[in-house]
Amino acid sequence: MNLTYQVIALAILFSSTVTGFITFRMQGLKLAPHFGALILALIVTLAAVITGISVIVVVAAVLQVIVALTAYTQFFQILRDNFQTSPGYGAHLALVTMLPVLAIASLLM
Amino acid sequence: MVKTVKALGIRSPNAGILAGNVLRSLEMPGEEVRFIVSPGAEAGMDAVARKYGYSMELNRLEKDLEIRMIPSGKTMEEIDVTGETCPGPVIIVGERLSGLAIGERLKVKSASLDTLADLTAAVTASGSRIVGEETEGDRHVITVEKCEKKETPVGTLSAANRDRVLVVQSNGTGNAERAYATFIFSKVAVSMGKKVTIFLLMDGVSIARKGSAAGVKHPAFAPLDQLMDEMMKAGVTMYACELSATFRGITENDLAPGVKLAGAATYIQLLSDPTYAVVNF
Helix, strand or coil, X not given: CCHHHHHXXXXXXXXXXXXXXXXXXHHHHHHHHHHHHHHHHHHHHHHHHHHCCHHHHHHHXXXXXXXXXXXXXXXXXXXXXXXXXXXXXXXXXXXXXXHHHHHHHHHHC | CEEEEEECCCCCCHHHHHHHHHHHCCCCCXXXXXXXXXXXXXXCXXXXXXXXXXXXXXXXXCCCEEEEEEECCCCCEEEECCCCCCCHHHHHHHHHHHCCCCCCEEEEEECCHHHHHHHHHHHHHXXXXXXXXXXXXXXXXXXXXXXCCCCCCCCCCCCCCCCEEEEEECCHHHCHHHXXXXXXXXXXXHHCCCEEEEEECHHHHHHHECCCHHHCCCCCXXXXXXXXXXXHHCCCEEEEEHHHHHXXXXXXXXXXXXXXXXXXXXXXXXXXXXXXXXXXX
16 A cells, blocks of 8 residues: 555545535535535545555545545536536546546555 | 596596595495596595595606595505515515506515615516605515506517516526526516516526436525426526537437527527517526
């Protein structure tokens, strides 16, 4: 396990709370499940980086993958039909899409 | 109910005799009566009113006079919209006014002068008028009288009587606030007696896709699909731009019930019609 990737994931999660909050305000309650997963992942990742305990790192990695998945399930309809408003949510999607790669890297490398 | 009697061209004392006969032979004794008379007919009307147990109120119209004979002790319907936020008061008053007959009055109270200013704009735009303003304790009060709405011929250039609203929505489900505003503003316009057409284009057509409005939610409002259904039932026409729909792979079969596909010509025609006020979201 490599904690460096979890530190990068933590930075991305911090940034995602900002872009996520903006997107949440724009799109309403539809994003509540994703936003909940994001906050939970942020807390667990912070705990993983501080403690370095393997179990917590694994849980954090799983939650990071869930954050990316919930983003796509909740954004699916908007991604399909809303091109003009994409600058509003594009930054958030780009950030959370990095998380699964970092999560897998932190477990395998 | 308010009975309206037009007696133009009849002068005093004949107007007074006519008013006395009308009050004496009312089908519903104690009914409120408004006489529309020519200037000069008002002399002696107050004595007629007293004789039959009425109080008289004189209002000047554009050319004529309105003399209201109000049964003594009759109270006016009242509503207090304090605490309601926009567009609640306009919708509440609009619904209450729609149940009144021409000439009937409604007293509206609110702690906020801004709310009453908004209501005044809505009431006058729907053809009715404000006949009184006063203060009762901490409440500001306006008295609204329902009037007959003057119809504007289609295609006239009169900007003062635009009684149709075109709501153009180009942001779709990706912007919940604008999506809600589309239907809430439409609801207000309908309650003001306006004919509303919604045109969905660009990202706006995402609202027209079957089931997609159900995903737009905000704790302060009903889900978007409910508002959409409500507007459809209220007679709002909703078009989805054919070009924008094609760009997003939306076909006629994918549209929510009641939404019609329309081309650029329909949009341009609606925009070119001077009887439409255009709102963009």
